[in-house]
Amino acid sequence: MTQPKVDHLALLESHAIFVLREVAAESERPVLLFSGGKDSAVLLHLAVKAFRPGGLPFPIMHVDTGHNFPEVVKFRDELVARLGERLIVASVQESIDRGRVPDPGPGASRNRLQTTTLLDAIAEHGFDACFGGARRDEDKARAKERVLSFRDTFGQWDPKRQRPELWHLYQGRVQPGEHVRAFPLSDWTELDIWQYIAREGVVLPDIYFAHRRSVVERDGMLLAVSDWVTPGPEETAREETVRFRTVGDATCTGAVRSTARTVAQIIDEIASARVSERGATRADDRFSETAMEDRKREGYF
């Protein structure tokens, strides 16, 4: 028998488990959205802790842009197999092939196209609640969002009409065709996530840890050279020691120069970082002042 260590991380964990159980109990067809990044790895870890010894009462869904880091796909498949849970892959390539979205061309970011693929998959499977690993400290629009965030029949978020959300009473009733997004990690910071990964031994894709990689510098970001990212006429590829601070579409997710090879080293690195997680690594947030809000209004994660 042990006494739990009731500290900040224990309370964040406990609250996230509470939200997972509430939403799973109150929705008809929930799903857990999984990108293969650190936040969704933590979210899946928490879901396992919330529902074992049973199986998860929802499938896991990956919206696959087709521009993946191979390490992430390998990580996803091994993790899902080890847990014995059900994986749904919703493919942006299929959305393009079926003419649901225009092909932006080789090498162009498919980040924004994910919204159509995601909303189509939600409609196809009839999902009424989608768990996501978004955190409020990531972005100024996310900072405004509820733990349970309502989406209309078009999948839209309306920041002017959010439901009041008092105490720990999460109210996710929806009409057919509507759904809620549920964010159990709302109150976690990037540092909390890494401290929790350290405490729990959560396994992550290798690309989070420093490694040698061929990169090209574009718009102030280091992009990994791949089938979709090749050096342009004015650019040259270089070998650098880098790691990824976030994981997304490979065409718009930048690496950071880093020698942090362990979780402890990453915690030290983040504690002294001067640039935010998304600021350092996400081209998709640079389109406009309210890029995240605009995408969220359309139904993005």
Next chain:
Amino acid sequence: MTPSAGTGTSEASQAAGVSELSGMDLLRFAAVGSVDDGKSTLIGRLLYDTRQLFEDQVAAVEAASARRGIGEVDLSFITDGLRAEREQGITIDVAYRYAATPKRKFVIADCPGHVQYTRNMATGASTADLALVVVDVVNGLREQTRRHACIAALLGVSQFVVCANKMDLVDWDEAAYAAIAAEVEALAARLDVPTWRVIPVSALHGDYVVERSDAAPWYAGPTVLEALEEAPAGAWASGHGTERAGGARLPVQWVLRRPGGGRSYAGMVNGGPLRAGEDVVVLPEGWRTTVTGVETYDGPLDEAAVGISVSVDLADDLDVSRGDLLAAASDPPEVLRDITATVCWFSDRPLRGGDRLRVKHTTRSTPARVSTVLGRLDVNRLEVEPAAELANNDIGTVQLTTAVPLAVDPYRKDRITGSFVLVDEGTNATVAAGMVGEPHLAPGLPQGAASVTATP
């Protein structure tokens, strides 16, 4: 300053020691008050001067200010992140920010002041242990300031740090500050808020927010940051919102089936620690049984602390399901169908006697009827007056009848089993915040205020 959510400098992480951060003391507070009195600017100033912001976030705020032709950096843009908020220069919904100093961590809810968005203010204040009440010293306490103070106090926020803001506009006149302090004293006494103080500040220029200043030589009290660092953490910091030594409660969220048979009841512990071997009662049924085990994924516990998610094994094979409440047999809540409650109403459609709604209480959701609207709180006079209906943003007292009995505690005793929301069955909108019991007001007006902390 140290890292956590937003910052960092490397000297900071050395100051606090990264390894200590996870165990640090936490304060959850909400910035409240009337529109345009400067809440977002104050929170922006607090974050900016404690260097909680990353370089790219500061650059983005500078660029957004310049784009709108604002000469200096508009600090309110740090939390007013929505397009419509920046267009209008108001806050529409709560922004949550995370900060840390070498002394403690903070979860900050920057609430909107506009009356139309009172529901969002209540959202932000419902999990706060301290209210940072911002008042424009030129205008004094407005009706909306009083409404916010009322809601915060009714929600159980027991500490107010009041910022008499825009002191630069009155040339740091001590009499203007004293006038605000006198109004706050009367308000806090009537609302029975035990701990409060008033700090003269200029959020725009930063005096007495993080940095001291020589602008008010007559003021010897703490800065806003010092007040926030010194305040007791309160109950929401530990995840449950209830400060009392009492019997455990566990609203059943989910039934876990064990391989090979047997069931375990999952939920978050509230009200008091839950111990293996403890006698409990299953409510509303009233069955008595014994906790044979308290389980987590990481193994069994002798005792689950308040705020911890666990699952519980019971000695008897009972038909327990989601919505039931396990409670310490020595200190059970009441089981009621007729409930007197204080509600904050958030719908354009008025609330009237006879209205049918859905009540969500702990993990149970059930139809309910408002039998009577008993009264409405006049937020200026701070008196409950007779009323037949509640309009949008009104606070009032109602009598509810629920379709199934609920296991409730008075809100003053337990914020989990004492709280509920009302849901419109047609639109599924959340239309009211409810607290079991009458509004808590101190009798009469102040006879020498309650334990006043340091108003110089």
